[in-house]
Amino acid sequence: xxxxxxxxxxxxxxxxxxxxxxxxxxxxxxxxxxxxxxxxxxxxxxxxxxxxxxxxxxxxxxxxxxxxxxxxxxxxxxxxxxxxxxxxxxxxxxxxxxxxxxxxxxxxxxxxxxxxxxxxxxxxxxxxxxxxxxxxxxxxxxxxxxxxxxxxxxxxxxxxxxxxxxxxxxxxxxxxxxxxxxxxxxxxxxxxxxxxxxxxxxxxxxxxxxxxxxxxxxxxxxxxxxxxxxxxxxxxxxxxxxxxxxxxxxxxxxxxxxxxxxxxxxxxxxxxxxxxxxxxxxxxxxxxxxxxxxxxxxxxxxxxxxxxxxxxxxxxxxxxxxxxxxxxxxxxxxxxxxxxxxxxxxxxxxxxxxxxxxxxxxxxxxxxxxxxxxxxxxxxx
Numbered sequence: 334x335x336x337x338x339x340x341x342x343x344x345x346x347x348x349x350x351x352x353x354x355x356x357x358x359x360x361x362x363x364x365x366x367x368x369x370x371x372x373x374x375x376x377x378x379x380x381x382x383x384x385x386x387x388x389x390x391x392x393x394x395x396x397x398x399x400x401x402x403x404x405x406x407x408x409x410x411x412x413x414x415x416x417x418x419x420x421x422x423x424x425x426x427x428x429x430x431x432x433x434x435x436x437x438x439x440x441x442x443x444x445x446x447x448x449x450x451x452x453x454x455x456x457x458x459x460x461x462x463x464x465x466x467x468x469x470x471x472x473x474x475x476x477x478x479x480x481x482x483x484x485x486x487x488x489x490x491x492x493x494x495x496x497x498x499x500x501x502x503x504x505x506x507x508x509x510x511x512x513x514x515x516x517x518x519x520x521x522x523x524x525x526x527x528x529x530x531x532x533x534x535x536x537x538x539x540x541x542x543x544x545x546x547x548x549x550x551x552x553x554x555x556x557x558x559x560x561x562x563x564x565x566x567x568x569x570x571x572x573x574x575x576x577x578x579x580x581x582x583x584x585x586x587x588x589x590x591x592x593x594x595x596x597x598x599x600x601x602x603x604x605x606x607x608x609x610x611x612x613x614x615x616x617x618x619x620x621x622x623x624x625x626x627x628x629x630x631x632x633x634x635x636x637x638x639x640x641x642x643x644x645x646x647x648x649x650x651x652x653x654x655x656x657x658x659x660x661x662x663x664x665x666x667x668x669x670x671x672x673x674x675x676x677x678x679x680x681x682x683x684x685x686x687x688x689x690x691x692x693x694x695x696x697x698x699x700x701x702x703x704x705x706x707x708x709x710x711x712x713x714x
Contacts, residue, residue, distance in 0.1 A: 344416045350386035371419045380409040448489045456535040502656040540687040546602040558693040587662040596652020596683045604637040611640040632670025652683040671699040
């Protein structure tokens, strides 16, 4: 038996272990375990999954000995969570969830309709309570628990982020969703083309007023960067299916000059506040709104300074009225700048700008901190 769980396992190895267990190849190890991994509507003992993945990595997929995952519930929980999986306490599971059963078409359809009702209310500034929606929905889903409905709502967020569309801020996007869920989300939007057009002009997505930096600790404004931002990737063959794309909300953010100005002003004020709080009024007075002073195309928007070394900081600002996990566009020039000045370059992702503005910071080359997908090519003959 290993002294501790292997930390070198990858997400792909975990998924392989899950696939083999679905086919009946993997050995069911141990009891139910303290934690359960939820994947595509099914539940698995978290430590047993890690054990199976480790055996596959060692080429011992069917061996009886060892069980490196057994009895190490906390480590299995930490490992699987770090790899982006949903892990819950077994005690939080309800027998009524229907373990091992995928959501039916009717169940998924009811949940998708409920999700979009909440999304519309959120982006149009209407008051609503997620808990009330969930409890009312449960009356139509007697075989599902509160937890399973919450996770499925988070799956809808994952689908929408992968499609480059707005999602509900309170439901952190989760991947590994049913294919049926994607179909129902797309069907809902295709049948209601006016839905996204209404949201396109909402006040949440289109702030008009300058946002003041609160006179509180900067720690309340700066959050850790997400482990991963899902870029919206093209799927299917629209030239054959005749299905046009939805409104490109990522591109709208990038083209919204007023949104960009408000985000840059917020970052400018924050930098001056940061330096003044560090006792460097001299450096705060030298912070430059570079995109205004020198013009666009520099590869960054704000020229600031390190409060200790006085080294210049080049800050690119990306703003959105949507949530932390929404993707954004960067230009080839910004990528080159981040490569060339990697020790000084920072990207400030300002999010939820219309309601409760916060940000996370990416340091260094964007090639290293982001998953970059080409969306436009410059063609020449």
